[in-house]
Amino acid sequence: xxKIFILILLLITSCQSNNTENDTQTDNIxxxxxxxxxxxxxxxxxSLDLEDSYPMQLxxxxxxxxxxxxxxxxxxxxxxxxxxxxxxxxYLNDPENLPEIVILVIWWNDWLRGKKVEEISDNIEKIIDKxxxxxxxxxxxxxxIPPNLWLFYSRDFFKQYKAIAKKTDVYLIDxxxxxxxxxxxxxxxxxxxxxxxxxxxxxxxxxxxxxDNNLIKKWLK
Numbered sequence: 705x706x707k708i709f710i711l712i713l714l715l716i717t718s719c720q721s722n723n724t725e726n727d728t729q730t731d732n733i734x735x736x737x738x739x740x741x742x743x744x745x746x747x748x749x750x751s752l753d754l755e756d757s758y759p760m761q762l763x764x765x766x767x768x769x770x771x772x773x774x775x776x777x778x779x780x781x782x783x784x785x786x787x788x789x790x791x792x793x794x795y796l797n798d799p800e801n802l803p804e805i806v807i808l809v810i811w812w813n814d815w816l817r818g819k820k821v822e823e824i825s826d827n828i829e830k831i832i833d834k835x836x837x838x839x840x841x842x843x844x845x846x847x848x849i850p851p852n853l854w855l856f857y858s859r860d861f862f863k864q865y866k867a868i869a870k871k872t873d874v875y876l877i878d879x880x881x882x883x884x885x886x887x888x889x890x891x892x893x894x895x896x897x898x899x900x901x902x903x904x905x906x907x908x909x910x911x912x913x914x915x916d917n918n919l920i921k922k923w924l925k
Contacts, residue, residue, distance in 0.1 A: 736772050736773065736774055737772060737773050737774070737803075737804040737805075738773065738774055738775075738776055738801070738802075738803040738804060738805075739762070739766075739773050739774070739775045739776070739803060739804065739805045739806075739807065739914075740775075740776050740778050740795055740803035740805070740806045740807070741758070741759040741762075741775060741776065741777050741778060741779070741807050742778050742779075742788060742806055742807065742808050742809070742810070743778075743779050743783075743807075743808075743809045743810065743845075744779060744780060744781060744782060744783040744810070744812060744813055745779060745780075745781035745782065745783075745897075746758075746779075746809075746812070746897075746898065747759055747777055747778075747779035747809075748777075748779045748781065749903075750892070750897040751892055751897065752899070752900055752903075756900040756903055757777060757903055758898075758903040758906045758907045758910070759775040759776070759777035759907075760775070760777065761903050761904055761907035762775050762907040762910055762911055763775035765907060765908065765911045766911065766920070769911075769922070770922045770923050771920045771921070771922055771923070772920075772921060772922065772923045773804070773805075773920060776803070778795060782813050783810070783813060784810075784813045784814050784817065784819065784827075785810045785811060785814050785819075785824050785827035785828050785831070786814075786823075786827050788810055788827075788831060789827050789830055789831050789834075792831055792834055792835075793834075796834065796835075796838055799838075802838050802839075802840060803840055804840065804841060805840065805841045805842075805843060805914070805919060805920075806835050806840050806841070806842050806843070807843045807845060807910065808828075808831065808832070808835075808842055808843065808844050808845065809844075809845035809847065809880050810828060810831075811824055811828075811847050811861070811865075812847060815861065818857075821857065821860045821861055821864050824864075825864050825867075825868055828844075828868055829868060829871070829872060832844070832868070832872045832874055833872070836872070836874075841875070841919060842872070842874040842875065843874065843875045843876075843877060843910075843913070843914070843919070844865075844868065844869050844872075844874050844875065844876050844877070845877045845880030846865045846866065846869070846876055846877060846878055846879055846880060847865065847879075847880060847881070848862065848879060848881070848885070875913075875917055875919070877909075877910070877913050880906070881906070882909055883905050883909065884898070884902045884905050884906060887902075889901075890902040890905070
């Protein structure tokens with residue numbers, strides 16, 4: 705009888721321990737936050753494996769460093785600032801699953817289409833306003849364009865990006881393509897799309913920016 709009692713006690717203790725572990729796992733899941741990477745096809749993984757894309761490599765770095773974030777790749781090929789504004793609500797319609805941080809990089813396709821700088825700026829400011837209304841931290845990736853579409857256009861584009869960041873009070877990465885722009889060896893054979901190393905460098909730069917600005921928090925070990 706005594707042995708049976710001890711056996712029952714051990715089973716109860718084991719169940720309580722398992723429940724505690726499950727609760728801990730559930731808490732970890734609940735405390736995992738989301739970083740949303742908003743861009744165009746340059747956040748994709750054209751001709752590469754999924755895990756080679758910049759958001760996935762950033763996600764891997766965060767996990768390896770004990771940061772409690774999951775990176776969601778929200779790319780759409782050839783997206784302009786207006787198109788991104790139109791689809792933004794898709795990521796904001798669930799108040800229980802809003803991203804904590806959005807990394808916003810846009811303009812490239814606007815530039816290719818010769819859109820007016822004022823029009824692009826207005827779209828980006830509206831995107832930022834929508835995100836900040838949801839208390840989402842915004843990191844704006846500053847892009848540079850070559851001066852081959854008119855000198856004044858390139859100059860205005862250059863000035864306006866910093867003006868947007870200052871006006872909307874968001875975090876600004878001075879040049880999102882630092883250390884990768886203009887390096888032929890970091891592109892695929894088409895000369896346009898990034899290779900794995902290109903994404904690796906960008907993801908490391910973005911991680912350093914997030915860490916240096918105290919935008920991310922670690923799990924308790």
